[in-house]
Amino acid sequence: MRQTVDVLIAGAGPSGLLLATALKKLAGPALEVLVVDGAAGAATSGHRTSAIAPAPRNMLETLGVWQRIADKAQPVLRMEISDSRLDDAVRLPQLHFDALGSAHGELAHIVFHRDLDAAVLERALQLGVHVRPSNAVDFASGVSVVCVTCADGPEVAARLLVSADGSKSLLRQRAGIKSLAWDYERVAIAATIGHERDHDGVAVQHFLEPGPFALLPLTGRRSSLIWTEHPAAARKVLELSDADFLSEVLLRAGHRLGDLHLIDRPVIFPLSFMMARTFTAPRFALVGDAAHRVHPLAGQGLNLALRDVACLADAIFDQAALGLDIGAPEVLRSYEQMRRFDSVVSAASVDLLHHIYARHGAVASQVRRSGMSLVDRMPLLKRVLRAEAMGVTGVTPRLFKPPQVVM
Numbered sequence: 001m002r003q004t005v006d007v008l009i010a011g012a013g014p015s016g017l018l019l020a021t022a023l024k025k026l027a028g029p030a031l032e033v034l035v036v037d038g039a040a041g042a043a044t045s046g047h048r049t050s051a052i053a054p055a056p057r058n059m060l061e062t063l064g065v066w067q068r069i070a071d072k073a074q075p076v077l078r079m080e081i082s083d084s085r086l087d088d089a090v091r092l093p094q095l096h097f098d099a100l101g102s103a104h105g106e107l108a109h110i111v112f113h114r115d116l117d118a119a120v121l122e123r124a125l126q127l128g129v130h131v132r133p134s135n136a137v138d139f140a141s142g143v144s145v146v147c148v149t150c151a152d153g154p155e156v157a158a159r160l161l162v163s164a165d166g167s168k169s170l171l172r173q174r175a176g177i178k179s180l181a182w183d184y185e186r187v188a189i190a191a192t193i194g195h196e197r198d199h200d201g202v203a204v205q206h207f208l209e210p211g212p213f214a215l216l217p218l219t220g221r222r223s224s225l226i227w228t229e230h231p232a233a234a235r236k237v238l239e240l241s242d243a244d245f246l247s248e249v250l251l252r253a254g255h256r257l258g259d260l261h262l263i264d265r266p267v268i269f270p271l272s273f274m275m276a277r278t279f280t281a282p283r284f285a286l287v288g289d290a291a292h293r294v295h296p297l298a299g300q301g302l303n304l305a306l307r308d309v310a311c312l313a314d315a316i317f318d319q320a321a322l323g324l325d326i327g328a329p330e331v332l333r334s335y336e337q338m339r340r341f342d343s344v345v346s347a348a349s350v351d352l353l354h355h356i357y358a359r360h361g362a363v364a365s366q367v368r369r370s371g372m373s374l375v376d377r378m379p380l381l382k383r384v385l386r387a388e389a390m391g392v393t394g395v396t397p398r399l400f401k402p403p404q405v406v407m
């Protein structure tokens, strides 16, 4: 028998589940929301971490998710950036950003995806989101509904289908939406490191020859390592013993954190770029990694996804509040206008940064160092850059405002 819902979301990653949570929080029983994902509820594997900027953090707080992970989230109080060579004796930061002087107490928070995913799922279920452990495999958009075929059989009719099924999105392909994509020919090595001394909430990013090498502070004396490497070199790094791996980390990170030990063994993931040519089709919208995938060097992947969620929730809620069709073309147009251009600009900026820092040689390095030192002495420009990274520029969707404003 065919099930009927208002919104069907394919994908129970952070984008899909947060959108479902937002819709139920804003509209309550007025909207029936179903999330389908063959891997729904499976604990997130690995030790991937994300930086959550203050504006998206407001959304998590309004939705009642932040309260469940606040004690596991480490505030970033300072960010230090350097450009150096592997054999440099010290890595002096040429550019730094401080939380001090910002309207927020921190630049961002670093969280483990597994903690975020578990908290969002719990909250979504509590608010009455239905979750079905099955993948969406196809769909057909009609005049008033979209019919979605799931792998476990029964078809679902919805007013709107949201594709939150990750960067390899099957539904994006089924919608015939083309994308611009390339491989960076680099991988990121991710690991969790324990250290003897406190990190004091400082995140460090050293731009070395293969790309950025970042240590992001976690709660306690722990840091999340994201080390960009050429694929062949990264495979060799994975074969190292713990002691040899930590020696390589020390060579790049320096000794400011004292002795290191390994908490989570390194894993690698490929780095690539993807931008969908459009974010909507009739009764269909893309959010999160299904719409765009960016290099993690600026920690913007999840923040872009959370902005998609907040903007689409705004567009749907405004229409639902008037009792109008939430899958109508004007809802999709409004979402596309809010997100496509902004996503392209953000993704292109991150891509440009990657290319600037991927240039080899002493001259390129010297130009970068001088440029960063110059920016470091320009407080106004630094304030703009900091606001951009914190997600507090441009149009502010309802859920990105402080919780007391939204409620």
Ligand SMILES: Cc1cc2nc3c(=O)[nH]c(=O)nc-3n(C[C@H](O)[C@H](O)[C@H](O)COP(=O)(O)OP(=O)(O)OC[C@H]3O[C@@H](n4cnc5c(N)ncnc54)[C@H](O)[C@@H]3O)c2cc1C
Binding pocket: 010, 011, 012, 013, 014, 015, 016, 036, 037, 038, 039, 040, 048, 049, 050, 051, 134, 135, 136, 137, 164, 165, 166, 167, 169, 170, 171, 188, 190, 269, 287, 288, 289, 290, 296, 299, 300, 301, 302, 303, 304, 305
């Ligand atoms: C190693 C790594 C480190 C990262 N670090 C950062 C960082 O520091 N800061 C940052 O901001 N971002 C970071 N990112 C990016 C961030 O993880 C992503 O932007 C974020 O996970 C996107 O969430 P999503 O829900 O859109 O997609 P995903 O998390 O990919 O979730 C997609 C979901 O869809 C499901 N699915 C797939 N196909 C179907 C289907 N046909 N039907 C139904 N469900 C389906 C999958 O099972 C999955 O649960 C990192 C990414 C990686 C890989």
